[in-house]
Amino acid sequence: MLRPDPATAAAARLQCRGGLIAPTAGMAPGFTQCNMISLPRDWAWDFLLYGQRNPKPCPVLDVTDPGSHRTALAPDADLRRDLPLYRVWRDGVLTEELADATQVWAEHADLVTFLIGCSFTFETPLMQAGIEVRHVAQGCNVPMYLTNRDCRPAGRLHGQMVVSMRPVPADRVAEAATITARFPAVHGAPVHIGSPETLGIADLSKPDFGDPVQIRDGEVPVFWACGVTPQAAVMASKPPFAITHAPGHMFITDVPDSQWQV
Amino acid sequence: MLRPDPATAAAARLQCRGGLIAPTAGMAPGFTQCNMISLPRDWAWDFLLYGQRNPKPCPVLDVTDPGSHRTALAPDADLRRDLPLYRVWRDGVLTEELADATQVWAEHADLVTFLIGCSFTFETPLMQAGIEVRHVAQGCNVPMYLTNRDCRPAGRLHGQMVVSMRPVPADRVAEAATITARFPAVHGAPVHIGSPETLGIADLSKPDFGDPVQIRDGEVPVFWACGVTPQAAVMASKPPFAITHAPGHMFITDVPDSQWQV
Incomplete structure (x- = not known):
């Protein structure tokens, strides 16, 4: 291609x-x-x-x-x-x-x-680099989570940030960050790597949107800002x-x- | 620093x-x-x-x-x-x-x-890389030019793109492009390298805004999109x-x- x-x-x-x-x-x-x-x-x-x-x-x-x-x-x-x-x-x-x-x-x-x-835009370059995108491999929807991070309000709109999550082997996390950073118009670099609890995510197996995916030993959950955030703003x-x-x-x-x- | x-x-x-x-x-x-x-x-x-x-x-x-x-x-x-x-x-x-x-x-x-x-935001990294920013070296304003490139209109607003120009030695042009590409929020990579006439710029020594700068032998004019473009939209x-x-x-x-x- x-x-x-x-x-x-x-x-x-x-x-x-x-x-x-x-x-x-x-x-x-x-x-x-x-x-x-x-x-x-x-x-x-x-x-x-x-x-x-x-x-x-x-x-x-x-x-x-x-x-x-x-x-x-x-x-x-x-x-x-x-x-x-x-x-x-x-x-x-x-x-x-x-x-x-x-x-x-x-x-x-x-x-x-x-x-x-x-x-999804930067999933192709991730896969081209040999980094498996788990929800694509499993044939399900990407897991998404409502976080405890407030967006900056605008007029009547306010709400918290939603993130998508992809598990990445620890020795490829830096590369995943670098590859996706090159695409700032489609969420860019991760907003958070590891430590879901500090984002207010209690249980990775229970996403607020989409499907849970398998996280293997040696993999780290990597979180990218997600375009479902406007729906969180609508709810709020x-x-x-x-x-x-x-x-x-x-x-x-x-x-x-x-x-x-x- | x-x-x-x-x-x-x-x-x-x-x-x-x-x-x-x-x-x-x-x-x-x-x-x-x-x-x-x-x-x-x-x-x-x-x-x-x-x-x-x-x-x-x-x-x-x-x-x-x-x-x-x-x-x-x-x-x-x-x-x-x-x-x-x-x-x-x-x-x-x-x-x-x-x-x-x-x-x-x-x-x-x-x-x-x-x-x-x-x-101006990416001029510091350019200078840190040893690429002289001519208008800073000469102590004058950056040269800016109205181009023949239409912006995409929005409602009542329309107009052409304004560019800033910095002369760069031919063997550093790629590096200047790479360095500035890392800053997409502040105009990012050049929109045009060399060939001012295809941008509708007849004479580099007569900028529409700012001051002319010296272009030395072996230097190429490099053009970046410029935030004076809104003023061109106001005029139009x-x-x-x-x-x-x-x-x-x-x-x-x-x-x-x-x-x-x-």
Whole structure:
């Protein structure tokens, strides 16, 4: 794979549009995947500022025009139905999970949609370096945890940081940090290595989102800031309405991962 | 200088507050300098989106609350008078240059101020690597040029990219690119190396902003995206009111340059 084939990204989106419901880690390798959150126009300033103030968990890669379901990251895509699974939030409460968000999208004419970098983007270079990505190897969703770390508030938005976790052999942890640091637009270097208890994580086998993964002897849990953080902000800040992706069920773009490497 | 002394940043700001009018390159070495633009609240969304869509020239490092002249990047600073020189823009036209913006700031109660990364931040690591920064060596302002490259528009804001230029010996250009690439939050890697004519720059000795510098035999002009780009957007887009720094006359923060290194 010298240059990934753009047809694979479009094909993956069509599969999702056609009804496939599955975590997207490992799908269309080499193409950037994104977290998504749609909010009424009235909340857009607060959210864009929340992203600016919290660039590790919320790196904003694109913002739609109000009411649009189109993004420059994949011009042919329809954001309302090309993700495998959506969540609908009303007053901060998760009310529906849907494979197609077209109908709920129509409830608000002025939704502004934010696409946010996802750590799946740097999983390809990790695997190319021979560092196993456990949830890909196990064929499950990445484990994600709500932490005790407050994000910097913006307007009405506040909440705590969510992290994803990948177990890494102790002698490869520095390399995993170095490789991912090169991708600051998609969460970048780990925010925390080892010591889950200081992040407020009591039990790694019980993630708040996604699936638990096996941690082998000699492996260290490595934590990256996670684009589910906006959903934690929705739960804490209770905007009247929001549509997000379901954790791990991302939007697949046409943009090669290499675009984000510094 | 293992760790720069924060007192030097505060002292430099006080000098500016006291009336010093001079380009800030080389002042308080090791501390992040910022471009500044203040706009009425009504234009803030457009500008924050402009920054998100054009992260190379407009990397937003902080945003104030409406009406506030305080920033988290230097909590004791007063943004209205701690820069050496300000520019006031009315309907896109430069109308005043002022050493103290307190009075014009008071014309609008709801100004939102954006602090934007500045390439002076990576000049310290360039000089530490033994790459001379010509405008610092010559004791003048950095040369800046308006290019023929359109920024991605956002709402009412549009305009072309401005670049700064540093001549670098041909055998050090790759190193200059590598060093600065590590600082994506402060313009990062060059956008263009050599060939000024393809950027629409007819004569390097006549910069649009700042001062010309000597280019020696065997040196190549290296161009970095520049935080004067918002001023080009003001000229092109004509918001009713804006206050900016004067090119090269930056806001000196308390944040060590190392914070932006990936």
